[in-house]
Amino acid sequence: MHREFKDRGLTVLAINIQEDKAHVAGWVREKKLSFQVLLDPQGTVTAAYQVTGTPTVFIVSREGKLVGKATGTKGWMTDKGKALLETLLAP
Numbered sequence: 001m002h003r004e005f006k007d008r009g010l011t012v013l014a015i016n017i018q019e020d021k022a023h024v025a026g027w028v029r030e031k032k033l034s035f036q037v038l039l040d041p042q043g044t045v046t047a048a049y050q051v052t053g054t055p056t057v058f059i060v061s062r063e064g065k066l067v068g069k070a071t072g073t074k075g076w077m078t079d080k081g082k083a084l085l086e087t088l089l090a091p
Contacts, residue, residue: 002033011035015039015046017043021039024039053071
């Protein structure tokens with residue numbers, strides 16, 4: 001998703017919950033991720049955003065407003081998911 005839409009303004013930030021840096025770095029390399037992965041070793045961000053399951057996705061507009069939240073695996077790269085991203089990324 002990031003690779004396909006990054007040039008249109010999509011930013012993806014992943015926040016890893018309570019795993020050590022070396023473990024996360026190895027996983028990022030193995031998966032060849034193209035987006036930034038941040039660490040939340042104490043669970044501070046997780047608690048602040050009331051994350052109750054993973055993955056949790058927050059969709060934030062260009063203006064910084066929360067426009068959506070999804071918990072669990074979703075079909076972001078299905079036709080329907082891509083249409084949503086296209087709409088959100090429209091100028």
